[in-house]
Each structure stands twice: as structure tokens, then as C-alpha cells.
Amino acid sequence: MQTSIFLAQLIGPTLAVIGLGMLVNREAYREMAEEFLDNRALIYLAGVLALVPGLAIVILHNVWVFDWRLIVTLFGWLAVIGGIFRLLLPQQVSEMGSAILDRPAWLTTGGIVCLALGGVLSFYGYVG
Numbered sequence: 001m002q003t004s005i006f007l008a009q010l011i012g013p014t015l016a017v018i019g020l021g022m023l024v025n026r027e028a029y030r031e032m033a034e035e036f037l038d039n040r041a042l043i044y045l046a047g048v049l050a051l052v053p054g055l056a057i058v059i060l061h062n063v064w065v066f067d068w069r070l071i072v073t074l075f076g077w078l079a080v081i082g083g084i085f086r087l088l089l090p091q092q093v094s095e096m097g098s099a100i101l102d103r104p105a106w107l108t109t110g111g112i113v114c115l116a117l118g119g120v121l122s123f124y125g126y127v128g
Contacts, residue, residue: 003061004069008125011075016118030101037097040090047075047086054079068124071117 022029034043057076063069086093100106 004072005125006069007057007061008121010125011072012121012123014118014127015114018112019114019116019118020070022107022114024106025121026111027103030107033097033101033107037094037101040094043086043090043093047083047090049083050079050086051083054081054083068120068128071121075117093118098104 007124036046054076055070061069061072061076063073
């Protein structure tokens with residue numbers, strides 16, 4: 001349980017701040033995402049930076065219990081899958097990302113989801 005709390009304390013505020021940033025600075029985040037998607041080296045680096053902590057989370061916290069700890073486990077697995085995808089298929093990542101950015105609602109939805117998940121994890125990490 002201590003590992004779950006530590007990871008919630010680490011991931012929760014990070015997601016909350018990212019989500020808030022996506023909602024408050026939508027245009028700046030859209031521009032950053034466009035620049036990112038135009039650079040395959042950054043996509044590759046993001047793959048490494050997602051895969052390594054994702055594997056660490058999966059190794060230390062592969063908890064499949066239907067409570068808040070499942071969010072941490074799923075976050076780890078999504079990081080692993082996202083990292084592998086970025087490393088193996090950077091061109092497809094660029095194409096998919098561009099298609100997502102063409103729909104403004106996705107950025108708002110992503111911000112809301114990140115803020116909500118960050119809030120839940122922060123609550124359980126620091127209060128619950």
C-alpha cells in the first residue's frame with residue numbers, strides 16, 4: 001500500500017497540473033503538441049521517457065484490485081504501451097496526434113480527464 005500512496009503522490013499532482021494547463025492554455029498546448037509531432041526525435045525521446053517509468057510502475061505496482069490503486073496500475077501499463085508505440089512507430093504517432101489535434105474538443109476532454117484523475121490520485125495519496 002505504501003508504494004500505491006507514493007505513486008499517487010507523484011502522479012496525482014503532475015496529472016492535475018498538466019490537466020489544468022491544458023484547460024487554461026489550450027492554444028499554447030496545441031502549438032506545443034504540433035511542434036512535438038513534427039519532430040520524430042522528440043517522439044522517440046518521449047517513448048523512452050514513457051517506457052522506463054511505465055515499466056518501473058508495472059514492476060513495483062501491478063495491482064489489479066477494483067479501487068483507486070487500479071488507476072496507478074493502468075497508468076503504468078498505458079505508459080509502457082505508449083512508450084513502445086512511440087519507439088516503434090513514430091510516424092504513425094505523428095499522424096494520429098495530428099488527427100486528434102484537428103478536433104478541439106479532444107484537448108479540452110484530455111485536460112478534464114487529467115485534472116480529474118490527478119485530483120483523485122492526489123486525494124488518495126495525500127488525504128485518503
